[in-house]
Amino acid sequence: MTLVSNDPSWWPNINANINGSYFVAASAGVMYDWVLTFGQEVELIWRQRWSLMTFLYLGVRYAGIGYIVMYMLVDVPTISATDAVSLVTFDVYNWTNVVLEVMLGVIMIARLHAMYQRSRKVLIFLVVIFLAITIASAVMVAIQMMQTSGEEYILSGTYQCTISYVGEVQFLTSMTWVLGTVWEVVALCLAVWIALKYFRELRRRSTSGIMGDCFVVLMQTHVSYFAR
Numbered sequence: 478m479t480l481v482s483n484d485p486s487w488w489p490n491i492n493a494n495i496n497g498s499y500f501v502a503a504s505a506g507v508m509y510d511w512v513l514t515f516g517q518e519v520e521l522i523w524r525q526r527w528s529l530m531t532f533l534y535l536g537v538r539y540a541g542i543g544y545i546v547m548y549m550l551v552d553v554p555t556i557s558a559t560d561a562v563s564l565v566t567f568d569v570y571n572w573t574n575v576v577l578e579v580m581l582g583v584i585m586i587a588r589l590h591a592m593y594q595r596s597r598k599v600l601i602f603l604v605v606i607f608l609a610i611t612i613a614s615a616v617m618v619a620i621q622m623m624q625t626s627g628e629e630y631i632l633s634g635t636y637q638c639t640i641s642y643v644g645e646v647q648f649l650t651s652m653t654w655v656l657g658t659v660w661e662v663v664a665l666c667l668a669v670w671i672a673l674k675y676f677r678e679l680r681r682r683s684t685s686g687i688m689g690d691c692f693v694v695l696m697q698t699h700v701s702y703f704a705r
Contacts, residue, residue: 504545511542530587537580544573568622575618578657582607585664592671599667606663610656617649 518538522531547570586603593599624646
């Protein structure tokens, strides 16, 4: 049911939503960058030999653009939406975020696998942790979706898509953030560890030109996997 009100007590909510709509300007910058670089993308990505990394890159790029569009539909105060549309948009917005996190996680695993010289133990370790975190996060997101409802408010001439929560939604949201942070910390620690290991090895082998050698090693370890 749509709520219509001109009560001044709603103005803080209106101002908060209007401030959030400045995201539209940043979104325009992203779209402008996509238009400028689309020709290069076709030449360097679309016309080359396709691999898993190609699909992941394009998936993240275009799902990210869709993510931006959905954010605008939910938060821009000049766009009207029914209660059902508000809720569906919010659900798709959240599941798109989950899909993006999965694709980015796979890319991170591929990079770390390459940095560790395609170590099977490291790959198994990363896959097990990532699957556990991803499955737990997806289950919690599904529970959140079942405990949310959407409603359209028309406040002083602006359209507000309001999402109401029941149950333990706030706790589940916090837990998904915690799990995501755990994954990021694990990936960061592994990347820093192998980088420090390379630096120590290069320092023992050479007393000059260390930075140049480091650059070569980093390029080799990062490119070796993606070139396949």
